[in-house]
Amino acid sequence: MTDVFISYAREDAAQAERIARGLEGQGLSVFWDNEIPPGQTWADYIEGKLNQCNVAVVLWSEHSTKSQWVREEARMGRNKLIPAKLDNHEAPFGFGDVQAADLSSWGGDYNHPQWARFTNAVLAKARPNAPSAAPQPPQQPPLQHQPQPQSSGWQAPPGQQQQQGGWQTPPPNQNQQQQGWSNSGQSGGATISASSPIEYIQKCFRLYIDGKGRARRAEYWWWALFSIVLSIVAGIADLAFGINPYTGLPNSQILSMVVGLGLLAPTVSVMSRRLHDAAKSGWIAAGAIALSILGGLLGVLGGLLSLAALIAIGVLPPTVGPNQYGPDPKAP
Structure with a gap:
């Protein structure tokens, strides 16, 4: 019963x-x-x-x-x-x-x-x-x-x-549910647990623009590694169009641009959920992304500053147990 x-x-x-x-x-x-x-x-x-x-x-x-x-x-x-x-x-x-x-x-x-x-x-x-x-x-x-x-x-x-x-039955195991806590959530958003690199990456795609709930440090770093590898592959593919002898850049960077735009939303989402895991406002993620874009315009120093911000978000200590953003993603 x-x-x-x-x-x-x-x-x-x-x-x-x-x-x-x-x-x-x-x-x-x-x-x-x-x-x-x-x-x-x-x-x-x-x-x-x-x-x-x-x-x-x-x-x-x-x-x-x-x-x-x-x-x-x-x-x-x-x-x-x-x-x-x-x-x-x-x-x-x-x-x-x-x-x-x-x-x-x-x-x-x-x-x-x-x-x-x-x-x-x-x-x-x-x-x-x-x-x-x-x-x-x-x-x-x-x-x-x-x-x-x-x-x-x-x-x-x-x-x-x-x-x-x-109506929902005993709530779905979070490693497959596509809602945030707050279904998320839910909504929350919907919390979706994951335990392997592939599941972490799949979760980030499922919560493509859903920044509600919480994300473990492992999820954040596996997504970062996936994004870097995919960007490198796109850059290598762009080289097939040849290199401009004057600028030293590929003649076409269309693949890199498409990959960058495709990864932007889930990157902001996982950054927001990583901040939530540390009981911080997800809006900080927007500032970090803005700093990253600005860093690309400021050269090496700007790039180092944006990299430091991204690393800082990834190493934030999590909140043990549930907080205002949802349950502990490490809870069994």
Whole structure:
């Protein structure tokens, strides 16, 4: 039997993921999946999961209050409902009599008082006979994964898809999920764990422009090595077009330019996530990239300064355990 069923609109997937992971960190099993086994209809499958759970958490927001599917789930789980508000929108007509937890100001900090109030209510209903204890900031639990498409929510049958919210099962193992913590995330963004150089590089491509979540030092340095090698290969390929005898440069640098532009976004993303791992603002990555570009214009001294900035980001000590940007990427 599942402890908690989470109902939400697909637009709120990143916030739903943070909530699911936080509840799992309290030892609760959470159902929020968009996978429906072959041979089952949506109605039968969701109804079965709702009947089996101890708590039905519905996340009210601007998007979910307009979703007929989220409303239907809230109606089906009304006798065990714990609503939570993600923004200042009120619950739909007929659900306002159930007091909702206010998570509109919660940004993912598991020490936030509103989060503590919410988890205490969920724990009390999900495990009524368990001894009460103040919730602790969750460590990332071991997760199970079912491969997911990039879209967050359950893909409804034609004609229903635009209104459908998403449900997720025990949250996917992060080395395959493509969302940030914050699905990321999520969104967070989506956190995706990896353990080999190829997986680190694949993760950087999957989170191409997603700077949410956290990145280990190993991920940062494997991506740096990959970028350097790829740039060298592109430079060698440009030599096939010949060398300008006056400048000593290749006649064409088109391949190097294409590779550089293609690597720019994931490089900024992994730098941002590396800074998050050290509890620093990801916006510092933009400054480092600007310094790198400026360094190319200033010659050797500028290049050394930009290299020093890139190395400094790579060696920053990580935060042990979860921080405001997501769970510890080294957590099992």
